[in-house]
Amino acid sequence: MTDVDGCLVDRVTRSHAAADAALDRLKQARVPVVLCSSKTRAELERLRQELGLSDPFISENGGALFAPVGAFPFALTGAVGRDAHEVVEFGKPHREVLEVLKRVAAREGVPVSTFSDMSVQDVADDCGLSLAAARLAKLREYDEPYRVAASDPSARSRLCRALRSAGLRCANGGRYDHVTSGANKGLAAVFLRRCYERQWGHVTTVGLGDAANDVELLRAVDVPVIVRGPDAEVTAAMAAQIRGAVVTAAVGPAGWSEAVVAILDGHQGH
Ligand SMILES: [Mg+2]
Numbered sequence: 001m002t003d004v005d006g007c008l009v010d011r012v013t014r015s016h017a018a019a020d021a022a023l024d025r026l027k028q029a030r031v032p033v034v035l036c037s038s039k040t041r042a043e044l045e046r047l048r049q050e051l052g053l054s055d056p057f058i059s060e061n062g063g064a065l066f067a068p069v070g071a072f073p074f075a076l077t078g079a080v081g082r083d084a085h086e087v088v089e090f091g092k093p094h095r096e097v098l099e100v101l102k103r104v105a106a107r108e109g110v111p112v113s114t115f116s117d118m119s120v121q122d123v124a125d126d127c128g129l130s131l132a133a134a135r136l137a138k139l140r141e142y143d144e145p146y147r148v149a150a151s152d153p154s155a156r157s158r159l160c161r162a163l164r165s166a167g168l169r170c171a172n173g174g175r176y177d178h179v180t181s182g183a184n185k186g187l188a189a190v191f192l193r194r195c196y197e198r199q200w201g202h203v204t205t206v207g208l209g210d211a212a213n214d215v216e217l218l219r220a221v222d223v224p225v226i227v228r229g230p231d232a233e234v235t236a237a238m239a240a241q242i243r244g245a246v247v248t249a250a251v252g253p254a255g256w257s258e259a260v261v262a263i264l265d266g267h268q269g270h
Pocket residue numbers: 003004005006007173174209210211
């Protein structure tokens with residue numbers, strides 16, 4: 001189960017070239033590769049197509065789990081059918097999350113700029129995306145990315161505390177802070193793990209992440225891997241929160257590849 005930006009895909013160039021060989025080995029070994037990202041369903045469907053993946057995936061920081069119909073020889077508990085997927089929703093609808101974010105930010109006097117307020121062009125410019133990709137990134141169903149537009153650095157943590165008191169969850173995903181309700185990557189990962197256990201019996205799960213919104217995911221897996229990022233403080237803070245985590249030597253997709261190859265080689269050696 002892997003995060004995308006800063007892990008499988010370079011955060012700046014958006015290239016996954018450095019991870020391609022390791023990804024091919026996983027496909028050959030028929031190891032499911034589950035994308036688990038803050039990205040939308042639309043963005044992840046496009047990326048899965050590009051990478052040649054057909055496994056279940058988790059969108060918007062655990063907002064929902066999408067399993068292609070027939071991925072498991074049983075119906076997923078609580079799933080609804082949507083297009084070619086069984087969908088298990090963990091997050092409350094995006095509209096409700098955005099409403100609470102705006103209300104709490106106004107009450108706290110913290111100015112925020114949210115993804116929903118930004119035009120497609122703004123999102124493209126700010127995230128280094130094409131207009132087509134920015135359009136997909138704006139199709140939020142559960143999670144809202146936002147930035148605090150205040151010069152006072154304490155405003156950001158104050159808003160985050162107030163959102164938590166209001167029952168929401170916020171975590172930094174690298175580029176933006178993200179707010180969700182009722183969801184995190186770990187809950188969806190645990191649910192999916194149980195599906196694989198029901199199908200195969202014992203399974204070993206590996207999680208790869210690089211930012212604060214990956215902590216629950218890495219806590220939910222057997223083998224947690226922290227993919228090193230450009231900010232040493234973020235990496236160190238994660239390592240302090242996740243017992244037994246491996247930290248990669250290389251940054252981004254090269255680090256992702258390094259960890260996957262080491263795990264596959266170690267497994268073969270058994
Ligand atoms: Mg990331």
